[in-house]
Amino acid sequence: MKTQKLSELAKTIRSKNAGVDLITFDIIFRERAxxxxxxxxxxxxRETVCALYRIPPARIADFVEFDPGNAIKFTIYRLRxxxxxxDPDIFGAQQYAPLxxxxxxxx
Amino acid sequence: xxxxxxxxxxxxLGFAPLxxxxxxxxxxxxxxxxxxxxxxxxxxxxxxxxDTSTSPLGWQTHDLEQMLLASRALGVPMxxxxxxxxxxxxxxxxxxxxxxxxxxxxxxxxxxLGYFYSEVDKDDLRRRMRAGEVVAGLEGHGxxxxxxxxxxxxxxxxAGVHPFMRLLEQGADVIIGGRSSDSCVFAAPAMHHGFPEDxxxxxxxxxxxxxxCAEPYGGKESVMGKITHxxxxxxxxxxxxxxxxASVAGHAxxxxxxxxxxxxxxxxxxxxxCVYEQVAEKTTRITGAQFRPAAEFRVKLEGAGRIGERFVGxxxxxxxxxxxxxxxxxxxxxxxxxxRFGDAGYELYYTVYGRDGIMGELxxxxxxxxxxxxxxxxxxxxxxxxxxxxxMIGTRQMxxxxxxxxxxxxxxxxxxxxxxxxxxxxxxxxxxHTLRCDDPLELFPTHMTSAGV
Numbered sequence: 004m005k006t007q008k009l010s011e012l013a014k015t016i017r018s019k020n021a022g023v024d025l026i027t028f029d030i031i032f033r034e035r036a037x038x039x040x041x042x043x044x045x046x047x048x049r050e051t052v053c054a055l056y057r058i059p060p061a062r063i064a065d066f067v068e069f070d071p072g073n074a075i076k077f078t079i080y081r082l083r084x085x086x087x088x089x090d091p092d093i094f095g096a097q098q099y100a101p102l103x104x105x106x107x108x109x110x
Numbered sequence: 111x112x113x114x115x116x117x118x119x120x121x122x123l124g125f126a127p128l129x130x131x132x133x134x135x136x137x138x139x140x141x142x143x144x145x146x147x148x149x150x151x152x153x154x155x156x157x158x159x160x161d162t163s164t165s166p167l168g169w170q171t172h173d174l175e176q177m178l179l180a181s182r183a184l185g186v187p188m189x190x191x192x193x194x195x196x197x198x199x200x201x202x203x204x205x206x207x208x209x210x211x212x213x214x215x216x217x218x219x220x221x222x223l224g225y226f227y228s229e230v231d232k233d234d235l236r237r238r239m240r241a242g243e244v245v246a247g248l249e250g251h252g253x254x255x256x257x258x259x260x261x262x263x264x265x266x267x268x269a270g271v272h273p274f275m276r277l278l279e280q281g282a283d284v285i286i287g288g289r290s291s292d293s294c295v296f297a298a299p300a301m302h303h304g305f306p307e308d309x310x311x312x313x314x315x316x317x318x319x320x321x322x323c324a325e326p327y328g329g330k331e332s333v334m335g336k337i338t339h340x341x342x343x344x345x346x347x348x349x350x351x352x353x354x355x356a357s358v359a360g361h362a363x364x365x366x367x368x369x370x371x372x373x374x375x376x377x378x379x380x381x382x383x384c385v386y387e388q389v390a391e392k393t394t395r396i397t398g399a400q401f402r403p404a405a406e407f408r409v410k411l412e413g414a415g416r417i418g419e420r421f422v423g424x425x426x427x428x429x430x431x432x433x434x435x436x437x438x439x440x441x442x443x444x445x446x447x448x449x450r451f452g453d454a455g456y457e458l459y460y461t462v463y464g465r466d467g468i469m470g471e472l473x474x475x476x477x478x479x480x481x482x483x484x485x486x487x488x489x490x491x492x493x494x495x496x497x498x499x500x501x502m503i504g505t506r507q508m509x510x511x512x513x514x515x516x517x518x519x520x521x522x523x524x525x526x527x528x529x530x531x532x533x534x535x536x537x538x539x540x541x542x543h544t545l546r547c548d549d550p551l552e553l554f555p556t557h558m559t560s561a562g563v
Binding site: 031 | 151152153154155156248249250251356359360362363364365366367368369370384386412417420457459461467468469470471472474486488490536537538539542
């Protein structure tokens with residue numbers, strides 16, 4: 004099956020703190036049709052995100068398909084609050100990289 | 111009043127300077143208010159714990175000066191929330207002093223300077239807990255215990271619109287706020303002028319991060335928000351930025367776990383029915399936001415607790431065999447610390463860049479390390495002397511790690527600096543909780559003074 008990388012399809016793929024205990028991920032598409040295609044392909048779901056980051060479902064705090072923003076958004080719990088000693092990403096800003104290479108089937 | 115316009119030049123005043131050109135464009139359009147938030151918990155627990163700012167004084171002063179001069183020249187109020195990154199009392203005092211010094215320096219005509227505090231006294235909170243008040247945990251935190259309160263150095267409460275509105279009613283020309291919800295810095299003046307909560311809180315939501323609601327991406331540029339009784343419009347001030355349906359809707363997601371809801375003291379902004387329309391080249395209009403008052407008035411609390419003093423060290427590894435066995439190298443050094451200090455009473459962290467330094471246990475590629483690694487070592491202990499020694503042993507002993515089949519026998523790691531460096535003390539967030547209050551102002555005492563000549 005022919006596929007494209009999520010990074011070729013999305014305008015924005017980012018991660019950021021949502022408060023001190025959560026990191027939230029946004030995957031935003033420029034075009035509604037592309038957003039709908041990725042949604043339909045079910046490549047970004049609670050289950051696929053858990054597999055990609057190798058976390059149990061309980062680590063997912065929220066998972067939203069945000070139609071007004073053509074965006075898929077999910078949020079995970081940190082194991083320890085941001086900025087604790089040893090936390091290498093105080094802003095949570097570099098946790099999105101594995102999403103870039105998610106394969107999306109070409110329609 | 112049919113509409114009100116607020117100019118926001120910076121989403122975190124002081125963290126990086128506002129961009130003057132788009133701010134001037136906004137000021138020339140004669141807004142009714144100038145407002146900006148100056149706080150964030152993104153900076154970690156250290157500034158709140160140590161009662162410092164992470165923003166340099168020069169940048170804080172720069173932005174306050176730009177805003178104050180424009181505010182006085184236009185004759186419109188200026189509002190700042192969460193002074194000095196943390197919104198602690200010392201940060202409010204700092205910003206009040208900066209405003210007074212700037213007013214004197216520029217010989218500004220006398221004006222009313224209002225401010226409020228947000229710190230929560232530990233003993234006051236303890237009394238409330240002992241009287242049966244539940245300090246409820248947010249986002250995975252349990253109910254606050256007295257031992258966790260004991261471990262806390264400083265607590266701030268997150269104000270809603272209430273102290274800002276009180277000071278506006280008293281005629282403040284400039285307001286310096288303690289810790290407060292970003293959106294309330296803007297919602298308060300809108301509500302003060304009688305605009306509905308639905309629109310007012312949305313206005314705050316969209317303005318709070320300045321140009322982060324515009325595209326193309328570019329921070330620290332000014333945006334103008336306009337509120338009417340049934341809509342909010344937001345316009346980018348930078349010549350090449352636009353507020354588009356995509357950029358504004360996209361901003362609703364930023365830094366929050368759910369794009370439909372924003373919680374503040376006193377209720378929740380529900381954005382699930384929002385409708386976004388491009389009404390001009392650089393302007394998007396938003397309708398349909400709804401504010402839902404809470405059944406119980408609860409205020410969010412943030413607290414930071416000290417863990418200890420901290421030193422950091424840094425080592426590099428190039429030998430592929432050593433890279434493959436980096437955990438054994440770390441294990442060796444940990445053992446040496448254990449021989450000196452035992453198993454407890456200190457903390458020792460290794461961050462392995464080139465393998466999983468940034469993502470840790472979330473890293474899918476941690477079994478594919480790079481050809482060279484950099485390892486950051488952090489030692490934390492009750493005293494600086496002990497933290498230094500923990501870190502020094504934990505760093506230098508990596509050099510002496512004994513791997514059975516290593517070819518190099520003159521040192522297992524590379525040092526760019528053969529020393530360990532003192533870092534900020536280690537803190538952790540101890541409070542991310544909420545407290546019920548009878549009066550929305552009880553945690554936020556307001557004060558009025560003056561500045562200028």
